[in-house]
Amino acid sequence: MEPLLDALRLSLMVSLSATVAVALVGLGLAYVLASRDFRGKHLLDTLISLPLVLPPTVVGYYLVVLFGRQGWLGGALHRWLGWSLVFTWQGAAVAAFVVALPLMVRVARAAIESVDQDLIQISATLGKSEWETAMRVVLPVARQGILAGLLLAFARALGEFGATLMIAGNIPGKTSTLPLSIYTAFQNGDDGLAQSLAVLLTLISGLVMYLANRWTVSRWM
C-alpha cells in the first residue's frame, strides 16, 4: 500500500498545484484571446496549443532546455537560489501545467466567446467598466465552461507522463506520480501494484471527466 499511497498523494499534490496555476494563467489567457484582437494573437494561441499535439517528451525536452541547471531560466534560478526544478515535484507540476494549460484555454475561451454580446454591451450602457463586466457578467455566465475546462486540465495533469519523466525523473516518493509508478511497477514485474495503480487512476480520471461532461450542460437556458 505504501508505494500506492505515496504515488496518489504526490499525483494529487502535483495535479492540484498545476490546476491552480492553470486556473489563474489559463483564465486570463482565455479572456484575452476571446475578447481582444492584437498582433501575434495567432502565434500566442499556437504556442499555448502546441503541447496538445507535440509528444510530451518534446515538451519535456524544452522544459529541460528552459529550466535545467544550464537552461536559460533554470541557470539564473540556480545561481540565485541554488535550487533547480529538475528532479523535484515542482518540476512535475510545471510539466503538468504546460500540458494541461491548452485544454483549459480552449474550453474556457469557447465558453467566454459564446457569452451573448448583448449582455456585455448592456452592462457598458449600465455604467459598468470592462473589469466589472468581466467579473459580474462574462465569467459567471461562462462559469460552467470554465469549470469544465479546469476539470479537463486537472484530468490531463493527473495523467501526465512523458514531460514529467524528462524534467522530474522517476524518483519514488519524490517525483513518481501515479502514471510513473505504474511504469515502474510494470517494469519490475509487480503486476499487482501496476493493476491497482491503473484502476485507481482510471477511477479518478473517470470521475473527473464525468463531472466535466455534466457541467457543460447549462442550467440557465
Place this chain on the structure above:
Amino acid sequence: MDVVLSVSLQKKLPGFDLDVTWEAGAEIVVLFGPSGAGKSLTFQMLAGLTKADQGLVRLGGQVLFDAASGIHLPPQQREVGYLFQHYALFPHMSAEDNILFAHAHPGSPEARVAVQSLLQQFHLEGVSRLMPKALSGGQRQRVALARALMRNPRWLLLDEPLSAVDLSVRRRIRAELKQLQRTLAIPMVLITHDLGEALSLADFLVIYDHGRVLQTGSPEAVLRHPKNPVIAEWVGDVGLAGERLFSF
C-alpha cells in the same frame, strides 16, 4: 418643442452606407423603416457601442460624440437607458438582481429602496426572485425597462420594444410607454418597423430607408404630406387605420 437631442451620423460599412441627420425634443421619437434601414446601427452609435466615422451627437447641450474634435464618450458616460430588442437580461441573476446591477452602489440602502420602488412601479413584486428564464415575455420586458431606469437615464433608446410581446398586451404597453415618457419628460427614442405602431406612439417620426432619413415630422404631417412616393405607399397601406391608431 425645444431641441434636446440632435443627431448627425455617418458610417460606411461593407455593403452599407449610413448618413442620417435629425433633431428631436423631450418627446417620443420613433425611428421607422424597413429592416436593414440602419435604425439599430443608429442606436449602437448613439449609445457609444459603435463609433461613427463622422458626425455629431448632442444631448441637452452636452456633446456625446463629435468626430471633428475627437470626442467619443464611452457608453458608461452617456447616461442612456437602452432597451435591447431581446432585453439582454443577465441569465444568472434574478429579476431583482438584474435591476439592482444597474445601480452604482448595489449594496447601499438607497439601491434597495430604488429597486423596491421600481419593482412596484412595474408590477414585478411577485416575481422579483425569479430568474429570467422563468419570466413571461412581458415580465422580461418590464424587468429590462426597470433596469434601464435604475440609473436615472437622461434619455431612452428602445429597440423594437413591442416586437417580442403578445399582440394582446401591445396596446397596453403602448399606453404605458407613453405614460412613462410623459412622467420622465426625457427623450424616448424607439425603433419599429410597424407603421401602425409608429403612428400611434410617435410625437415625432423619423423615417429611415437604406441608411438615409426620408422624412421627419409629426405623424399627422407625414400622413397628410408624404414627402415622396415610397412614403406615400407605406402610409397609404394603413390609410384610415393609421388615422384611427394615432388618435387612440
